[in-house]
Structure formats: structure tokens, C-alpha cells
Amino acid sequence: xxxxxxxxxxxxxxxxxxxxxxxxxxxxxxxxxxxxxxxxxxxxxxxxxxxxxxxxxxxxxxxxxxxxxxxxxxxxxxxxxxxxxxxxxxxxxxxxxxxxxxxxxxxxxxxxxxxxxxxxxxxxxxxxxxxxxxxxxxxxxxxxxxxxxxxxxxxxxxxxxxxxxxxxxxxxxxxxxxxxxxxxxxxxxxxxxxxxxxxxxxxxxxxxxxxxxxxxxxxxxxxxxxxxxxxxxxxxxxxxxxxxxxxxxxxxxxxxxxxxxxxxxxxxxxxxxxxxxxxxxxxxxxxxxxxxxxxxxxxxxxxxxxxxxxxxxxxxxxxxxxxxxxxxxxxxxxxxxxxxxxxxxxxxxxxxxxxxxxxxxxxxxxxxxxxxxxxxxxxxxxxxxxxxxxxxxxxxxxxxxxxxxxxxxxxxxxxxx
Numbered sequence: 001x002x003x004x005x006x007x008x009x010x011x012x013x014x015x016x017x018x019x020x021x022x023x024x025x026x027x028x029x030x031x032x033x034x035x036x037x038x039x040x041x042x043x044x045x046x047x048x049x050x051x052x053x054x055x056x057x058x059x060x061x062x063x064x065x066x067x068x069x070x071x072x073x074x075x076x077x078x079x080x081x082x083x084x085x086x087x088x089x090x091x092x093x094x095x096x097x098x099x100x101x102x103x104x105x106x107x108x109x110x111x112x113x114x115x116x117x118x119x120x121x122x123x124x125x126x127x128x129x130x131x132x133x134x135x136x137x138x139x140x141x142x143x144x145x146x147x148x149x150x151x152x153x154x155x156x157x158x159x160x161x162x163x164x165x166x167x168x169x170x171x172x173x174x175x176x177x178x179x180x181x182x183x184x185x186x187x188x189x190x191x192x193x194x195x196x197x198x199x200x201x202x203x204x205x206x207x208x209x210x211x212x213x214x215x216x217x218x219x220x221x222x223x224x225x226x227x228x229x230x231x232x233x234x235x236x237x238x239x240x241x242x243x244x245x246x247x248x249x250x251x252x253x254x255x256x257x258x259x260x261x262x263x264x265x266x267x268x269x270x271x272x273x274x275x276x277x278x279x280x281x282x283x284x285x286x287x288x289x290x291x292x293x294x295x296x297x298x299x300x301x302x303x304x305x306x307x308x309x310x311x312x313x314x315x316x317x318x319x320x321x322x323x324x325x326x327x328x329x330x331x332x333x334x335x336x337x338x339x340x341x342x343x344x345x346x347x348x349x350x351x352x353x354x355x356x357x358x359x360x361x362x363x364x365x366x367x368x369x370x371x372x373x374x375x376x377x378x379x380x381x382x383x384x385x386x387x388x389x390x391x392x393x394x395x396x397x398x399x400x401x402x403x404x405x406x407x408x409x410x411x412x413x414x415x416x417x
Contacts (some may be wrong), residue, residue: 017053020046026056033057033065038301039105041342044330052314052324056401063304063323064316067330069337069354072313075324076358083308084110086321116246120364123229124171124250129367132170136372139166140379152390156263156402159376161187164258167372168251173225174214178238181210186255211247215240228248254365257299258372263402264297265290265377268344270389275346279381290373291348295353296344298329303357328354380406 018024018031021043026032033055037043047053048067055065063194066072085107108116140163143411147158163298165186169179185207215227219240222228230243269276269289275284304325307318318324332353333341339348380387384406393403 014054017046017050024059024103026059026062028054028056030056030062032059035301036068038327039331040327044327044333047327048330048334052316055325057302057325062321063325064313064318065325065327066314067334069331072303072326072328072331072354073358075313075326076303076354078305078313079312080309080314081305081307081318081324082110082360083306083320084108085304085306085323112245114360116242116249117361117364119230119233119242120246122233123226124364124368126367128226128229129371132167132368133371133375135170136167136375137379139163139170140375142166142320144295144379144406147406149384150405150409152393152405153265154393154395154401155404156259156400158238159268160259160262160402161255163262163376164255164372166259167327167368168254171226171246171250171368173223173227178210178214179209182251183397184241186251193359207243209247211242211244215243224353250365253363254368257363258369260299261293261297261369261373263400264299265293265373266380266404267389267402268293268296269381270379270387272344276387277385279377280385283378285346286374286378287350287370288351290370290377291351291353292344292346292348293373294355295332295338295348295351298332298353298355299361300355300357301327301329303328303354303361304388305361328357351412 014025014029014031021031021033021037023033023037024032033047035058037047044067047055047065052064052066052067054062054070056062057211066075087107143159143163143166147153157165162183165179165183168186169182174182184203188203215231216226218225219231222232227243227247230246231239269279275289279289302325304323307320307322307324309320312323332355335341337352356366356369386408387404387406390403390405390408390409392401395401
């Protein structure tokens with residue numbers, strides 16, 4: 001029987017795809033894609049086989065999705081997909097009580113988003129990141145010095161979360177006594193990835209009030225930091241407001257991916273002892289290891305685009321405002337692009353992953369993230385070459401752990417198998 005050409009893809013395939021994914025159907029008939037599915041290789045393989053398909057993100061936003069590398073590479077740079085999220089709202093018009101709304105940071109009007117990106121990108125240069133290396137190293141050493149070395153610790157809580165926050169504070173030159181504002185805000189967003197946001201309005205408002213005071217102070221007494229640099233080169237009539245928005249964007253976007261990559265990366269490398277030991281023996285190999293970790297872990301799950309005009313992707317017509325979401329963890333494991341994609345292979349060459357996205361929304365902090373991971377892993381492997389994963393620690397919170405003994409007494413340490 002010939003398929004009815006007027007049946008939409010969601011009507012004809014949505015139910016079958018939902019069954020294959022074990023997903024619910026949204027009222028429009030599309031499968032509801034959860035955050036867990038976006039990290040599940042089997043679910044991503046099912047979505048890849050479906051091609052460009054209609055989905056509902058968590059039941060809250062309908063659109064299209066691809067997990068294919070070739071399609072995502074085209075989507076992320078396509079001119080007709082430079083539109084705004086239908087619910088885009090300006091940071092400037094937000095009421096103060098809405099200052100802790102994370103979604104606002106990522107779905108700004110195009111002109112505002114472009115202006116903030118330009119403000120950050122012109123100053124968050126490779127040269128600035130290189131100049132920060134000694135301070136990043138100092139923060140890594142100080143954190144590791146404060147951790148018990150011969151007993152089990154949760155490395156997420158003691159290192160993987162606080163380290164990128166400390167680096168961001170160094171980038172912004174936040175004095176140590178005042179970093180609590182940053183920690184309270186950022187830890188609220190990333191209490192443990194996978195959990196709902198725990199940030200309170202008071203934490204968001206306290207941060208905004210603190211940053212406004214700090215920005216004003218840097219305007220009067222410039223320093224050698226990113227805030228001062230952005231103030232010097234700002235282009236808008238409301239410069240202080242733009243700098244405040246840019247800092248908030250950096251704090252949220254610059255912490256979560258590094259925390260995830262450190263957590264997953266340390267666990268992967270400790271499970272493969274030969275790789276952990278080779279980092280110390282062959283430091284030049286570390287950059288290749290990091291690129292494979294970026295591909296294999298893919299710390300940011302989605303990169304979305306919205307049609308600014310009528311356009312077509314893989315024979316699918318998209319009207320203005322329609323979203324198409326590239327599931328990056330699936331894209332980076334596309335067998336058409338990567339040989340043995342579900343295998344962690346540090347010897348992989350020509351590793352052109354899309355972990356940092358592509359095109360006009362390519363990750364602004366890519367150089368900083370690479371520097372952080374490089375220093376963190378090299379420091380850990382050099383200082384603690386015998387570190388081992390151990391049994392889960394007692395914790396009633398249910399949060400994910402990375403239990404590690406950094407300098408074990410090998411005959412007595414309970415190694416995880």
C-alpha cells in the first residue's frame with residue numbers, strides 16, 4: 001500500500017520511533033526525548049537510523065532532530081538557520097526577580113546574542129588563556145593539596161566541580177573572599193548534572209548585585225582581567241548591562257561542560273591504567289587524549305538552530321521559527337564519520353569532532369576548556385600516578401560520585417572492579 005504523502009513524519013513514524021526508544025508521545029505525536037536518551041548510545045543509534053525526525057524535547061519544545069555528522073555539520077553553518085528561538089527574550093528587559101532564569105542566557109534575540117559573543121570573543125583569546133596558565137595551575141594544586149590523599153574522596157565534589165569555578169574566578173579576577181557569590185550561583189545550576197536546577201532567586205539576585213558593583217569598580221580602577229577588557233571594547237549604549245550579561249553567560253556555560261568532561265574523563269582513564277600512566281610518560285600525547293575525550297564524552301548534548309526563513313534540511317521543509325536540534329553525543333559517534341565510534345581510542349587521528357559545536361555559535365570557551373582539562377589531567381597523573389577508583393562512598397543524597405583514592409596503600413586499598 002502506497003504511503004499517504006500528506007501524512008506528516010510524526011504521524012507516520014512517531015509512534016514506532018517512540019516504541020523503539022521507550023519514549024512517551026507528546027500531544028503532537030512526536031516522541032519525547034529525555035536528557036538520558038541524549039547520552040544513551042542505543043537511543044542515539046535509533047534516532048540516527050530515523051534521519052531528520054520530529055521530536056519533543058522533554059515534552060516542552062517540539063522540533064526536529066539529527067544525530068548524523070554530515071547533517072549536523074551542514075545545519076550548524078546554514079545561513080537560513082540563524083533565526084531566534086520563538087521565546088527569545090532580552091536580558092535588559094527582564095525584571096530583577098527573573099535574573100536567575102538560565103534559559104534566558106541561551107535564547108537571546110539575535111542582535112543581543114551576537115553583540116555579547118563579540119564582546120567575549122574579542123577578549124577571551126588564546127593569548128589571554130595562555131597568560132592564565134600559571135594561575136590555573138595554582139588553583140589545581142591548591143585544590144589537590146586540600147584533599148586527603150590516602151583515603152577515599154568524591155573527586156566530583158572535591159575537584160571536578162570547584163576547579164572550573166576557581167578558573168572562572170581567576171579569569172574575572174574575583175577576590176577570594178567574594179567568590180562565594182559565584183559558587184552559590186553556579187553550584188545552584190550544576191548541583192549535580194542531571195538534577196533539576198537548584199539555584200534560588202536570592203542567589204541570582206545577590207550575584208547580579210555583586211557583579212554590578214564589581215563592574216562599576218573596574219570601570220573606575222581598571223585591572224588586567226576579562227571584565228576590564230570587555231569594558232574597554234564595548235560597543236553598546238548600555239555597556240555595563242552587556243558586561244553583566246556576558247559574565248553570567250560565561251559562568252553558566254563555562255562550568256558545566258568542564259565538570260562533566262573532568263568527571264567522565266578521569267573515570268575513563270583510571271579504568272584504563274595504561275592510558276593514565278602514559279599521560280605522565282608522554283605529556284605530548286595528552287592533547288590527543290583530550291580530543292578523544294571530547295568526542296567520546298561530548299560534554300554538551302545539544303546544539304540547536306532555528307530557521308530564520310523557509311529552508312530545507314535533508315528534504316524536510318522548515319518554516320521560520322522551527323527548531324532543529326543536533327544531538328552532539330550521537331553526532332560524535334556516527335559510524336559514517338568515526339571508525340568504531342563507541343570505542344574510546346586515544347590513537348584516533350583526524351578527530352574532527354563537534355564537541356564545541358560549529359559555525360556562529362561555536363563554543364567561545366573552547367580554548368579555556370582545553371587548557372583547564374590539560375592542566376587538571378596532567379597534574380593529577382603526575383602527582384598521583386597510582387590513583388585508583390574505589391568503592392562508592394556513603395552518601396544518602398543519591399548524587400553521582402567519583403570515588404577515588406589519590407595515593408593508595410595498594411595492598412589494602414579497596415579497588416573498584
